[in-house]
Amino acid sequence: MEQHYAWRCPRERLLTHYDTHLGGRHLDIGPGTGWYLHQATYPAAAPEITLMDLGTNTMAMTAGRLADRNITPEVHTGSILAPIDPTVGVFGSVAANFVFHCVPGTWAQKGKAFGHIAQVVAADGVFFGSTILGTGVQHNLFGRALCALYNGPIKVFDNSADDPGGLRTALSAAFETVDITVVGTVAVFAAHRPRRIPAQ
Numbered sequence: 001m002e003q004h005y006a007w008r009c010p011r012e013r014l015l016t017h018y019d020t021h022l023g024g025r026h027l028d029i030g031p032g033t034g035w036y037l038h039q040a041t042y043p044a045a046a047p048e049i050t051l052m053d054l055g056t057n058t059m060a061m062t063a064g065r066l067a068d069r070n071i072t073p074e075v076h077t078g079s080i081l082a083p084i085d086p087t088v089g090v091f092g093s094v095a096a097n098f099v100f101h102c103v104p105g106t107w108a109q110k111g112k113a114f115g116h117i118a119q120v121v122a123a124d125g126v127f128f129g130s131t132i133l134g135t136g137v138q139h140n141l142f143g144r145a146l147c148a149l150y151n152g153p154i155k156v157f158d159n160s161a162d163d164p165g166g167l168r169t170a171l172s173a174a175f176e177t178v179d180i181t182v183v184g185t186v187a188v189f190a191a192h193r194p195r196r197i198p199a200q
């Protein structure tokens with residue numbers, strides 16, 4: 001409901017984003033309840049899925065849901081603000097859907113995560129997702145009230161200063177090609193051609 005009335009970006013729009021970009025070997029950062037991964041249309045009959053989150057609860061929930069799609073995901077606990085363990089390998093697609101409005105800091109600080117993600121996206125792969133913007137978009141009353149609550153007393157968001165231009169700058173530091181569409185107050189993005197840091 002929030003997604004529809006407050007942020008004005010229907011989940012079907014984001015499911016289409018998944019269906020468009022999912023690769024056969026996929027890393028999902030912050031999978032939440034796993035709804036998108038459960039509903040998605042995969043390009044391969046037996047997709048290889050890895051989940052990454054701060055804690056194990058959401059990954060256990062997502063893994064449980066994926067069992068009825070005959071998918072057994074790998075799980076990796078960690079924060080995207082730290083480098084990703086290179087032993088996880090590289091992925092044709094990496095998603096962070098509705099994650100970055102929860103990540104603390106400015107776009108310059110959140111952008112460190114984009115640098116980490118670029119290291120695990122295949123040269124011909126994609127990093128895609130969405131994030132609720134705090135500024136530079138037109139929030140309605142419901143959205144403004146929820147943003148104030150979630151950035152204030154219920155500290156689950158940190159997006160007051162998140163604008164579309166800052167997102168583009170931060171993504172472009174880590175990827176050569178960046179595409180952002182704003183739907184309601186949500187930036188829906190896809191980034192290609194990762195800028196890899198050469199191995200030392």
Ligand SMILES: C[S@@+](CC[C@H](N)C(=O)[O-])C[C@H]1O[C@@H](n2cnc3c(N)ncnc32)[C@H](O)[C@@H]1O
Nearest residue numbers: 030031032053054058079080081097098099102
């Ligand atoms: C709002 S939920 C999004 C859930 C799901 N992707 C969706 O679209 O329904 C945000 C998720 O991001 C995870 N998350 C937040 N900060 C993170 C970080 N620094 N590193 C990894 N995951 C993080 C949270 O634990 C949570 O699972």
